[in-house]
Amino acid sequence: MSADRRDSKPMDTGPLDIALVSEHASPLAALGGVDAGGQNVFVAALAAQLGRRGHRIRVYTRLDDAALPEQVEAAPGVTVVHVPAGPAEQLPKDELAPYMDEFARWMSAQWRREGVPDLVHAHFWMSGMAATAAAEAARIPAVQTFHALGSVKRRHQGLADTSPSGRLGIEARLVEQNELVLATCRDEVDELMGLGADPDRVRIVPCGVDAGAFAPPVDAGPGRAAGEPVHLVALGRMVERKGVDVVVRALAQVPEAHLTVAGGPDRAVLGEDPEARRLLALAEEYGVANRLTLTGRVGRDEAAGLLASADIVTCTPWYEPFGIVPLEAMACGRPVVGSAVGGLLDSIDDGTTGLLVPPRDVDATATAIRRLTEDPELAACMGRAGRERVQRLFSWERVAELTEEAYREAQSGYAQSHPSRPGATRRLLAEHREDLDQALTALEDDADVLDRWGRRLSELLGGGGRVLAAGNGGSAAEAQHFTAELVGRFQGERRPLAAVCLSAETSSLTAIVNDYGADEVFARQVQAHGRAGDVLVLLSTSGTSPNVLEAARRARQIGMRVWALTGPGPNPLAELADEAVCVPGPSTSVVQEAHLVLLHALCAVMDEGFNRCQPGPDTVPGTHRTNRTNREDTP
Numbered sequence: 001m002s003a004d005r006r007d008s009k010p011m012d013t014g015p016l017d018i019a020l021v022s023e024h025a026s027p028l029a030a031l032g033g034v035d036a037g038g039q040n041v042f043v044a045a046l047a048a049q050l051g052r053r054g055h056r057i058r059v060y061t062r063l064d065d066a067a068l069p070e071q072v073e074a075a076p077g078v079t080v081v082h083v084p085a086g087p088a089e090q091l092p093k094d095e096l097a098p099y100m101d102e103f104a105r106w107m108s109a110q111w112r113r114e115g116v117p118d119l120v121h122a123h124f125w126m127s128g129m130a131a132t133a134a135a136e137a138a139r140i141p142a143v144q145t146f147h148a149l150g151s152v153k154r155r156h157q158g159l160a161d162t163s164p165s166g167r168l169g170i171e172a173r174l175v176e177q178n179e180l181v182l183a184t185c186r187d188e189v190d191e192l193m194g195l196g197a198d199p200d201r202v203r204i205v206p207c208g209v210d211a212g213a214f215a216p217p218v219d220a221g222p223g224r225a226a227g228e229p230v231h232l233v234a235l236g237r238m239v240e241r242k243g244v245d246v247v248v249r250a251l252a253q254v255p256e257a258h259l260t261v262a263g264g265p266d267r268a269v270l271g272e273d274p275e276a277r278r279l280l281a282l283a284e285e286y287g288v289a290n291r292l293t294l295t296g297r298v299g300r301d302e303a304a305g306l307l308a309s310a311d312i313v314t315c316t317p318w319y320e321p322f323g324i325v326p327l328e329a330m331a332c333g334r335p336v337v338g339s340a341v342g343g344l345l346d347s348i349d350d351g352t353t354g355l356l357v358p359p360r361d362v363d364a365t366a367t368a369i370r371r372l373t374e375d376p377e378l379a380a381c382m383g384r385a386g387r388e389r390v391q392r393l394f395s396w397e398r399v400a401e402l403t404e405e406a407y408r409e410a411q412s413g414y415a416q417s418h419p420s421r422p423g424a425t426r427r428l429l430a431e432h433r434e435d436l437d438q439a440l441t442a443l444e445d446d447a448d449v450l451d452r453w454g455r456r457l458s459e460l461l462g463g464g465g466r467v468l469a470a471g472n473g474g475s476a477a478e479a480q481h482f483t484a485e486l487v488g489r490f491q492g493e494r495r496p497l498a499a500v501c502l503s504a505e506t507s508s509l510t511a512i513v514n515d516y517g518a519d520e521v522f523a524r525q526v527q528a529h530g531r532a533g534d535v536l537v538l539l540s541t542s543g544t545s546p547n548v549l550e551a552a553r554r555a556r557q558i559g560m561r562v563w564a565l566t567g568p569g570p571n572p573l574a575e576l577a578d579e580a581v582c583v584p585g586p587s588t589s590v591v592q593e594a595h596l597v598l599l600h601a602l603c604a605v606m607d608e609g610f611n612r613c614q615p616g617p618d619t620v621p622g623t624h625r626t627n628r629t630n631r632e633d634t635p
């Protein structure tokens, strides 16, 4: 969306153009049902809901497979954009931070081509690095959801934390740079305060759950028969911090309970998993091994079925940024015994939808489980209250609604704190500097080609040969600029050289267009002026203009050498030419400007070679005026 449209649009109504950035977690993984983490699911569900609300959503995620198309329509109003930043292969997310500058640059260029969004919303700290950089250049507000904070991870995992060392500092900076930070729960708000967040710029938007996929069993039956074991279910990744060992130990105090632990590696390799082995050994030690089942990885449907079949769902992590399992359990109408940490403090209504216990407290956990097993009525009542709570507070519809409110607030907050938006020129200059810099940097590999061209030109022109140049529009002007440097002079004094710009020959051009057609304008002149061994320099940003292509063919027929300067390759002109330099610029103007830089470089190399071969003052009589004075140079 253009800056002008943004200015004229009321802040509080109308569809928004939103960029969601999720560098490692593609929503396509969640939609495709492939094994996906919480962030994939969150971004997919949020994008889909925002799209349904009429907004235009582009989700930017790293290209981690070269076979993926640049853009995929993922849902109505939702496009997933694959950003080439770093190798096009799956990498551990702890290795992605160095590619975030590249990510930001690519995204900025894409915005310029396809519309600058109204706002960018980053998910996870590394996405925030790219989003804030691109937002600053585009002068749009940025919003951040961390999903997990490095400070919390460091506190609980200590040396086992593999996050890059700069993470904590970057998160603190993001807290300051973003217009709003969206925390998923109150506990995260406290944590953000510790990072220096301004409470006025933090909003709570929780995670959601699909209460259609996670639902109570249709045939709930009469309930547990007397003497039947109480079925406890724990679901989650197989890591120590999930605290499943607490429930295993508690089993010893609840003899009628059986615990099923789902999640972790595939069942076939579960026996090699250190955490699985630890839990089994512990169960032996506590004499509860016959009441413990580990299933290994389960799909989403299987997980939903398992939760729905539980009498009680336990979720007892040491810490948990948000925790989706309690929501899924409540959606299935199950009471939850959970640790009083992180997001569980918000999702579980203690005493109403489940029971909160201190983390890593075996006795308290056993007592809570027993309270529910001994009072099935209470457990059922909590299950019903849990489903009602989830539908009221944690649906994806509500998450999208809260997010949209936050976007509107971020927009007006940003407008207030940036009252005097600098004019379009300043923004364009900043963007342009980046684009041109990138295009020229990419051309470093072509430096040898230019050197070779320069040396050949000095030989050719020194030996009485001739250069012809042509192009259309802006490229015509550059061709003319180039021949002027040769016929006149570039930097130092030397004799005039034979160079003709075919696009500057007005009478010939008009006559040829009139009599032979547009495609002939350069070709016929090539035939007239070109000799075998001469050079034809053709400029075209698209590399497809028919008159330029025809000139290249004609020149080759008469034994001329054809050099092309084009925009991004491959293109037909680059194919036809003897040699070509293709500028990978994002726009015509950047390509044209880079061409001029290249032509000046060519003149510089040419002059250098020319002066070496033909030292001393020129023998052709003539005078020239310096730029500043009328002093006459004697030849």
Ligand SMILES: O=C(CO)[C@@H](O)[C@H](O)[C@H](O)[C@H](O)COP(=O)(O)O
Pocket (backbone or CB within 6 Å): 472, 473, 474, 475, 476, 539, 540, 541, 542, 543, 544, 545, 548, 588, 589, 592
């Ligand atoms: O300068 C510009 C745009 O920046 C235009 O005049 C542009 O050169 C014209 O559209 C040309 O006709 C484009 O032709 P080409 O570069 O694709 O061969």
Ligand SMILES: [Zn+2]
Pocket (backbone or CB within 6 Å): 474, 588, 589, 592
């Ligand atoms: Zn131009």
